[in-house]
Amino acid sequence: MGMRQWIEGWPVYRQLAGPDRTARGAAAKSSGSENWHARTEDADKVVRSICPYCAVGCGQKVYVKDGAVTQIEGDPDSPVSRGRLCPKGSASKQLVTSPSRVTEVLYRRPYGTEWERLSLDQAMDMIADRVLATRAETWQDTDDQGRKLNRTLGFASLGGATLDNEENYLMKKLYTALGAIQIENQARI
Numbered sequence: 176m177g178m179r180q181w182i183e184g185w186p187v188y189r190q191l192a193g194p195d196r197t198a199r200g201a202a203a204k205s206s207g208s209e210n211w212h213a214r215t216e217d218a219d220k221v222v223r224s225i226c227p228y229c230a231v232g233c234g235q236k237v238y239v240k241d242g243a244v245t246q247i248e249g250d251p252d253s254p255v256s257r258g259r260l261c262p263k264g265s266a267s268k269q270l271v272t273s274p275s276r277v278t279e280v281l282y283r284r285p286y287g288t289e290w291e292r293l294s295l296d297q298a299m300d301m302i303a304d305r306v307l308a309t310r311a312e313t314w315q316d317t318d319d320q321g322r323k324l325n326r327t328l329g330f331a332s333l334g335g336a337t338l339d340n341e342e343n344y345l346m347k348k349l350y351t352a353l354g355a356i357q358i359e360n361q362a363r364i
């Protein structure tokens with residue numbers, strides 16, 4: 176690269192010698208940044224979704240290329256968030272694509288010091304066995320005055336704010352059918 180070329184490539188020279196005197200446009204661009212483009216431009220499709228992190232339910236646009244999520248941004252058409260996402264929602268691509276995302280059931284036994292990997296079937300069977308045993312051990316037909324209770328205080332449910340309406344409906348139905356009465360959600364507390 177010659178001296179003249181080097182000087183002309185210098186942003187301060189371009190700012191002083193060219194029309195962009197405030198250096199907020201062409202003067203501040205390098206050849207590298209001129210070739211940059213948004214990764215959303217390459218997407219094969221855009222899928223509308225809802226941020227899974229909290230009960231605000233901000234709208235998201237999920238950009239997909241070759242079957243993989245390449246970017247997640249706020250949806251300007253959402254009446255809830257009008258294109259905005261908080262830092263957590265803005266980082267939700269990592270929830271899907273992070274190599275440290277946990278995709279297996281991890282179990283630490285009582286007094287255990289290590290996590291064990293379980294199959295989903297085994298974990299579900301263990302949970303079902305414990306719920307049934309606890310229900311049988313703690314079931315209350317009546318109170319001490321003979322009034323009907325038909326309940327258990329042996330287990331409770333505390334749902335997270337990322338659960339949607341349908342999931343909350345099904346959880347409430349399940350726990351009520353099992354006889355639980357302490358059924359709550361983090362978003363109500």
Ligand code: SF4
Pocket residue numbers: 226227228229230231232233256259260261262263264265
């Ligand atoms: S973007 Fe932030 S405020 Fe909106 S739903 Fe997600 S976590 Fe909640």
